Amino acid sequence: MKVTHYMTSKLVTARPADGIRQAFFRMRSEGVRHLPVVDESGKLVGIISDRDLRRPDWVDEAPDLSHIYNLDDSMEVRDLMTSQVHVVHTYDKIRKAVKILLEHRFGAVPVLDKDGSLVGMLSAVDLLGALEELLENDHGKGHKHRH
Numbered sequence: 641m642k643v644t645h646y647m648t649s650k651l652v653t654a655r656p657a658d659g660i661r662q663a664f665f666r667m668r669s670e671g672v673r674h675l676p677v678v679d680e681s682g683k684l685v686g687i688i689s690d691r692d693l694r695r696p697d698w699v700d701e702a703p704d705l706s707h708i709y710n711l712d713d714s715m716e717v718r719d720l721m722t723s724q725v726h727v728v729h730t731y732d733k734i735r736k737a738v739k740i741l742l743e744h745r746f747g748a749v750p751v752l753d754k755d756g757s758l759v760g761m762l763s764a765v766d767l768l769g770a771l772e773e774l775l776e777n778d779h780g781k782g783h784k785h786r787h
Contacts, residue, residue: 641733641734641735641770641773641774642730642731642732642733642734643728643729643730643731643732643733643734643736643737643751643760643762644730644751644760645770646734646762646766646767646769646770647751647759647760647761647762647766648760648761648762648763648766649759649760651676651758651759651760651761652666652667652670652672652675653675653676653677653678653758654666654675654676654677654678654688654717654721655677655678655679655680655717656677656679656685656686656716656717656718656721657716657717657718658716658717659712659713659714659715659716659717660693660711660712660713660715660716660717660719660720661711661712661713662713663675663688663693663717664690664693664711667690667693672761673689673690673691673747673748673763674687674688674689674690674747674748674761674763675687675688675689675717676725676750676758676761677717677718677721678758682757682758683756683757683758684725684727684750684752684756684758685721685723686717686718686721686722686723686725687721687722687725687750688717688720688721688722689747689748692720692721692722693711693720694711725750726740726744726746726749727749727750727751727752728740728749728750728751728752728762729751729752729753729754730751730752730753730754730759730760731754734767734770737749737762737767738767741764741767746764747763747764748761748762748763748764749761749762750762
């Protein structure tokens with residue numbers, strides 16, 4: 641079971657200099673919860689999630705509790721994105737992606753080809769499709785269920 645069989649190849653991306661409000665509304669309009677962040681050449685440089693935008697980690701660490709976090713374009717994607725990105729490759733098996741998502745509690749992971757170019761995203765929902773396929777195949781093998 642290869643990553644490429646289940647990944648979403650329609651890419652919705654952000655740039656490091658995009659405003660965070662702009663990124664949030666891009667996610668909402670495209671129905672995605674993660675944006676891979678690419679530079680001018682299309683190289684993956686980070687990832688940002690709707691969770692990062694709704695409540696960044698630093699909000700809870702702010703010493704001034706009266707500080708209110710506003711989702712506006714005064715901050716850029718680069719300010720909130722994760723730059724150490726865990727990825728999978730097109731030649732990887734689904735098992736590797738599952739391990740990464742479980743281990744780090746991610747909702748999605750970028751997929752790179754052998755040249756390191758971003759070609760897709762693999763989400764937890766995509767992996768449920770793989771699970772469904774496995775269950776259907778297992779059921780079709782005529783296993784008897786004990787009652």
